Amino acid sequence: MTSPTQVWAHRGASGYAPENTLPAFELALDQGAEGVEFDVQLSRDGALVVIHDETLDRTTDGTGRVVGHALAELRALDASGGDADYAGVRIPTLDEVLALLAPQRLRINIELKNSVEPYPGLEEKVLASVAEHGLADRVVLSSFADASVRRLRELAPEIELAMLYTRPEARPWRRATLLGAQGFHPPARLVPARLWVRLAHAAGMAVRPWIVNNPAQLATMFRWQVDAVFTDTPDVALALRSAS
Ligand code: G3P
Ligand code: CA
Numbered sequence: 001m002t003s004p005t006q007v008w009a010h011r012g013a014s015g016y017a018p019e020n021t022l023p024a025f026e027l028a029l030d031q032g033a034e035g036v037e038f039d040v041q042l043s044r045d046g047a048l049v050v051i052h053d054e055t056l057d058r059t060t061d062g063t064g065r066v067v068g069h070a071l072a073e074l075r076a077l078d079a080s081g082g083d084a085d086y087a088g089v090r091i092p093t094l095d096e097v098l099a100l101l102a103p104q105r106l107r108i109n110i111e112l113k114n115s116v117e118p119y120p121g122l123e124e125k126v127l128a129s130v131a132e133h134g135l136a137d138r139v140v141l142s143s144f145a146d147a148s149v150r151r152l153r154e155l156a157p158e159i160e161l162a163m164l165y166t167r168p169e170a171r172p173w174r175r176a177t178l179l180g181a182q183g184f185h186p187p188a189r190l191v192p193a194r195l196w197v198r199l200a201h202a203a204g205m206a207v208r209p210w211i212v213n214n215p216a217q218l219a220t221m222f223r224w225q226v227d228a229v230f231t232d233t234p235d236v237a238l239a240l241r242s243a244s
Contacts, residue, residue, distance in 0.1 A: 005221060006228035007237040008035030008109060010211050011052060015232035018048045018081045019059065021089045025100055033234040035107035037210075040094050040126060042119045047071035048094035048129060051079075054116045060091065067117050089226040090135075094126065098133040108139045109185075109208075111164070112152075123151045127159070142185055146175075153180030163207065173203035181205075183227070188212050194224040215240055 012024025013031055020038050028036050039052045044067055056062035060077040062069070071093070076130075080086040094110070101108055101231040110130070114122050130139050142162040143149050149161055163176040168190055176184045183206030191197065191209050200207045210230035212218050218240050221229050231237045 002225055003227075004241060005226050006034040006107070007032075007234050008037055008107065008208065008228045008230050009033040009076065009188055009234045009239065010037050010230040010232050012038065013234055015213065015236075018083055018086050018089055020052055020092070020101060021079055021086070022096065023086055023089060024090050025097060028234055029081060029101075029104055029106070031235040032238055033106060033230055035109060035229050036101065037109040037111060038097060039111045039113045040122070041066045041113045041117065042122055043069060043071040043074055045070045046121070046125070046126055047074075048122075049074055050092045050094055050097050050158070052106050054113065059155070065117070066214065067119070094131075098129060098135060102133045102135060105237065106138075108135060109143050109162070109230075110139055112143040112145070112148055113148070114148050123148060123155055127152070127156050130159070140183065146179055149179045149181055162206070171199070173200045173205040177203065177204055181206060185210060185230070188217055188221065188229075191224065191226065197224045197226055212237070219244060 009028030011019035013027035014024050017024040035132050038050050043049055043204055055065055057105050060079045062077040074091050079091045080089045112122055140160045140162050141152050143193055145166040152161055161181040162185050163179055163181045164185050172184045185208045188209040197207050206227040208228040209224045212221055212231050213231040218237050222244055
Protein backbone atom coordinates (compact mmCIF):
# COMPACT_ATOMS: atom_id res chain seq x y z
CA MET A 1 0.00 0.00 0.00
CA THR A 2 1.49 3.33 -1.02
CA SER A 3 1.16 6.43 1.16
CA PRO A 4 -1.26 9.11 -0.01
CA THR A 5 0.14 12.20 -1.67
CA GLN A 6 1.05 14.76 0.97
CA VAL A 7 -0.08 18.38 0.86
CA TRP A 8 2.74 20.90 1.29
CA ALA A 9 2.01 24.61 1.59
CA HIS A 10 3.82 26.67 -1.06
CA ARG A 11 5.38 29.79 0.53
CA GLY A 12 3.01 28.98 3.42
CA ALA A 13 -0.74 29.12 2.82
CA SER A 14 0.09 31.87 0.33
CA GLY A 15 -3.34 31.78 -1.32
CA TYR A 16 -4.72 33.46 1.81
CA ALA A 17 -1.90 35.29 3.60
CA PRO A 18 1.18 37.14 2.33
CA GLU A 19 3.64 34.61 0.95
CA ASN A 20 6.67 33.63 3.01
CA THR A 21 5.46 35.39 6.18
CA LEU A 22 4.76 34.02 9.65
CA PRO A 23 0.95 34.39 9.23
CA ALA A 24 1.15 32.29 6.04
CA PHE A 25 3.07 29.58 7.89
CA GLU A 26 0.69 29.70 10.88
CA LEU A 27 -2.26 29.34 8.54
CA ALA A 28 -0.63 26.36 6.82
CA LEU A 29 -0.33 24.71 10.24
CA ASP A 30 -3.95 25.55 11.10
CA GLN A 31 -5.16 24.08 7.82
CA GLY A 32 -3.31 20.82 8.49
CA ALA A 33 -0.63 20.99 5.79
CA GLU A 34 1.78 18.08 6.01
CA GLY A 35 4.70 20.12 4.78
CA VAL A 36 5.64 23.72 4.15
CA GLU A 37 7.90 25.24 1.53
CA PHE A 38 9.66 28.60 1.57
CA ASP A 39 12.57 30.46 0.01
CA VAL A 40 15.72 31.69 1.71
CA GLN A 41 18.20 34.41 0.72
CA LEU A 42 20.93 36.48 2.38
CA SER A 43 20.90 40.10 3.49
CA ARG A 44 23.89 42.38 2.82
CA ASP A 45 25.21 41.57 6.29
CA GLY A 46 24.81 37.83 5.83
CA ALA A 47 21.54 37.15 7.67
CA LEU A 48 19.18 34.41 6.43
CA VAL A 49 15.86 35.90 5.37
CA VAL A 50 12.73 34.23 3.99
CA ILE A 51 11.61 35.88 0.76
CA HIS A 52 10.99 34.65 -2.78
CA ASP A 53 12.13 37.35 -5.20
CA GLU A 54 15.71 38.57 -5.38
CA THR A 55 14.23 42.08 -5.28
CA LEU A 56 11.91 43.69 -2.75
CA ASP A 57 9.50 45.46 -5.08
CA ARG A 58 6.72 42.88 -5.57
CA THR A 59 6.11 41.71 -2.00
CA THR A 60 7.26 44.63 0.19
CA ASP A 61 7.14 48.41 0.32
CA GLY A 62 10.90 48.51 -0.37
CA THR A 63 12.80 48.56 -3.64
CA GLY A 64 16.01 47.07 -4.95
CA ARG A 65 17.91 43.88 -4.26
CA VAL A 66 17.45 41.87 -1.07
CA VAL A 67 21.23 41.49 -0.86
CA GLY A 68 21.62 45.25 -1.18
CA HIS A 69 20.03 45.73 2.26
CA ALA A 70 21.18 44.99 5.80
CA LEU A 71 18.93 42.86 8.00
CA ALA A 72 17.77 45.89 10.00
CA GLU A 73 16.70 47.62 6.79
CA LEU A 74 14.82 44.53 5.57
CA ARG A 75 13.09 44.17 8.93
CA ALA A 76 11.78 47.73 8.73
CA LEU A 77 9.82 46.91 5.56
CA ASP A 78 6.16 45.95 5.27
CA ALA A 79 5.90 42.51 3.65
CA SER A 80 2.11 42.41 3.44
CA GLY A 81 2.22 42.80 -0.34
CA GLY A 82 -0.48 45.45 -0.05
CA ASP A 83 -2.96 43.22 1.83
CA ALA A 84 -4.48 45.57 4.43
CA ASP A 85 -5.41 42.66 6.70
CA TYR A 86 -1.73 41.97 7.17
CA ALA A 87 -0.34 45.53 7.21
CA GLY A 88 2.98 45.71 9.03
CA VAL A 89 3.88 42.04 8.70
CA ARG A 90 7.68 41.61 8.44
CA ILE A 91 10.06 39.62 6.30
CA PRO A 92 10.87 36.72 8.63
CA THR A 93 14.32 35.39 9.35
CA LEU A 94 14.98 31.69 8.79
CA ASP A 95 15.51 31.37 12.53
CA GLU A 96 12.01 32.72 13.26
CA VAL A 97 10.37 30.39 10.75
CA LEU A 98 12.21 27.32 12.02
CA ALA A 99 11.37 28.27 15.64
CA LEU A 100 7.69 28.36 14.67
CA LEU A 101 7.78 25.06 12.79
CA ALA A 102 10.16 23.03 14.98
CA PRO A 103 7.57 22.04 17.63
CA GLN A 104 5.21 20.76 14.91
CA ARG A 105 5.49 17.51 12.99
CA LEU A 106 5.26 18.65 9.39
CA ARG A 107 8.03 18.40 6.79
CA ILE A 108 9.98 21.55 5.92
CA ASN A 109 11.28 22.32 2.42
CA ILE A 110 13.82 25.13 2.45
CA GLU A 111 14.52 26.33 -1.08
CA LEU A 112 17.89 28.04 -1.41
CA LYS A 113 17.19 30.92 -3.82
CA ASN A 114 20.67 31.10 -5.26
CA SER A 115 20.31 30.70 -9.00
CA VAL A 116 20.31 34.49 -9.65
CA GLU A 117 22.33 35.84 -6.71
CA PRO A 118 25.12 33.36 -5.95
CA TYR A 119 25.08 33.93 -2.15
CA PRO A 120 28.41 32.31 -1.25
CA GLY A 121 28.13 30.51 2.07
CA LEU A 122 24.35 30.15 1.92
CA GLU A 123 24.56 26.35 2.12
CA GLU A 124 26.70 26.38 5.26
CA LYS A 125 24.46 28.92 6.98
CA VAL A 126 21.24 27.06 6.20
CA LEU A 127 22.71 23.77 7.40
CA ALA A 128 23.88 25.40 10.64
CA SER A 129 20.40 26.79 11.28
CA VAL A 130 18.76 23.43 10.55
CA ALA A 131 21.16 21.74 13.00
CA GLU A 132 20.58 24.40 15.64
CA HIS A 133 16.83 23.70 15.53
CA GLY A 134 17.32 19.91 15.50
CA LEU A 135 15.50 19.56 12.17
CA ALA A 136 17.94 17.44 10.15
CA ASP A 137 15.46 14.58 9.79
CA ARG A 138 12.48 16.76 8.81
CA VAL A 139 13.91 19.07 6.18
CA VAL A 140 14.30 18.78 2.44
CA LEU A 141 16.74 21.31 1.01
CA SER A 142 16.29 22.23 -2.65
CA SER A 143 17.71 24.58 -5.26
CA PHE A 144 17.47 25.38 -8.95
CA ALA A 145 21.29 25.68 -8.86
CA ASP A 146 22.74 22.22 -9.41
CA ALA A 147 26.09 23.29 -7.97
CA SER A 148 24.33 24.20 -4.74
CA VAL A 149 22.66 20.79 -4.48
CA ARG A 150 26.06 19.19 -5.05
CA ARG A 151 27.63 21.42 -2.41
CA LEU A 152 24.90 20.54 0.10
CA ARG A 153 25.51 16.85 -0.55
CA GLU A 154 29.24 17.29 0.14
CA LEU A 155 28.59 19.26 3.31
CA ALA A 156 25.75 17.17 4.74
CA PRO A 157 25.50 13.54 3.58
CA GLU A 158 22.59 12.91 5.97
CA ILE A 159 20.24 15.66 4.74
CA GLU A 160 17.46 14.98 2.21
CA LEU A 161 17.91 17.02 -0.98
CA ALA A 162 15.79 17.76 -4.04
CA MET A 163 16.60 19.08 -7.49
CA LEU A 164 14.46 21.86 -8.98
CA TYR A 165 14.07 22.53 -12.69
CA THR A 166 11.79 24.24 -15.20
CA ARG A 167 12.64 22.74 -18.62
CA PRO A 168 11.22 19.43 -19.88
CA GLU A 169 13.43 16.48 -19.04
CA ALA A 170 12.64 12.89 -20.03
CA ARG A 171 14.34 11.27 -17.04
CA PRO A 172 15.10 13.90 -14.41
CA TRP A 173 15.74 11.17 -11.86
CA ARG A 174 19.04 10.43 -13.62
CA ARG A 175 20.35 13.97 -13.09
CA ALA A 176 18.95 14.07 -9.56
CA THR A 177 20.83 10.85 -8.80
CA LEU A 178 24.07 12.35 -10.12
CA LEU A 179 23.57 15.39 -7.88
CA GLY A 180 23.10 13.17 -4.84
CA ALA A 181 19.46 14.19 -4.37
CA GLN A 182 16.66 11.94 -3.10
CA GLY A 183 13.94 13.73 -5.01
CA PHE A 184 13.04 16.27 -7.63
CA HIS A 185 10.46 19.05 -7.73
CA PRO A 186 9.14 19.70 -11.25
CA PRO A 187 6.53 22.19 -12.44
CA ALA A 188 3.30 20.15 -12.48
CA ARG A 189 2.95 20.66 -16.25
CA LEU A 190 6.13 18.59 -16.71
CA VAL A 191 4.71 15.51 -14.97
CA PRO A 192 3.42 13.56 -17.97
CA ALA A 193 1.98 10.27 -16.70
CA ARG A 194 1.56 7.85 -13.86
CA LEU A 195 4.15 5.53 -15.40
CA TRP A 196 6.70 8.34 -15.33
CA VAL A 197 6.07 8.79 -11.60
CA ARG A 198 6.50 5.05 -11.15
CA LEU A 199 9.83 5.13 -13.00
CA ALA A 200 11.01 7.94 -10.73
CA HIS A 201 9.99 5.91 -7.69
CA ALA A 202 11.80 2.87 -9.07
CA ALA A 203 14.92 5.05 -9.28
CA GLY A 204 14.47 5.87 -5.59
CA MET A 205 13.26 9.43 -6.13
CA ALA A 206 10.48 11.38 -4.44
CA VAL A 207 8.41 13.46 -6.91
CA ARG A 208 6.86 16.70 -5.61
CA PRO A 209 5.28 18.90 -8.30
CA TRP A 210 4.49 22.63 -7.95
CA ILE A 211 2.30 24.72 -7.93
CA VAL A 212 -0.88 22.64 -7.86
CA ASN A 213 -3.95 24.71 -7.00
CA ASN A 214 -6.40 23.60 -9.68
CA PRO A 215 -8.77 20.84 -8.43
CA ALA A 216 -8.56 18.81 -11.65
CA GLN A 217 -4.76 18.92 -11.59
CA LEU A 218 -4.74 18.07 -7.88
CA ALA A 219 -6.95 15.04 -8.58
CA THR A 220 -4.58 13.90 -11.32
CA MET A 221 -1.52 14.26 -9.09
CA PHE A 222 -3.24 12.30 -6.30
CA ARG A 223 -4.18 9.56 -8.76
CA TRP A 224 -0.66 9.38 -10.10
CA GLN A 225 0.64 9.04 -6.53
CA VAL A 226 3.24 11.76 -6.52
CA ASP A 227 4.81 12.04 -3.07
CA ALA A 228 3.59 15.57 -2.33
CA VAL A 229 2.08 18.56 -4.08
CA PHE A 230 3.09 22.14 -3.37
CA THR A 231 -0.05 24.24 -3.21
CA ASP A 232 -1.01 27.78 -2.21
CA THR A 233 -4.33 26.49 -0.81
CA PRO A 234 -3.68 23.49 1.47
CA ASP A 235 -7.29 23.44 2.71
CA VAL A 236 -8.61 22.93 -0.82
CA ALA A 237 -6.12 20.15 -1.55
CA LEU A 238 -6.77 18.36 1.75
CA ALA A 239 -10.55 18.50 1.27
CA LEU A 240 -10.22 17.12 -2.24
CA ARG A 241 -7.91 14.32 -1.08
CA SER A 242 -10.37 13.36 1.67
CA ALA A 243 -13.19 13.21 -0.85
CA SER A 244 -11.24 11.10 -3.35
O1 G3P B 1 10.14 24.82 -4.66
C1 G3P B 1 9.07 24.71 -5.54
C2 G3P B 1 8.68 26.05 -6.08
O2 G3P B 1 8.54 26.92 -4.97
C3 G3P B 1 9.69 26.60 -7.03
O3 G3P B 1 9.26 27.78 -7.64
O4 G3P B 1 9.35 30.18 -8.02
O5 G3P B 1 7.72 29.27 -6.39
O6 G3P B 1 10.14 29.30 -5.87
P1 G3P B 1 9.12 29.18 -6.94
CA1 CA C 1 10.08 28.25 -3.80
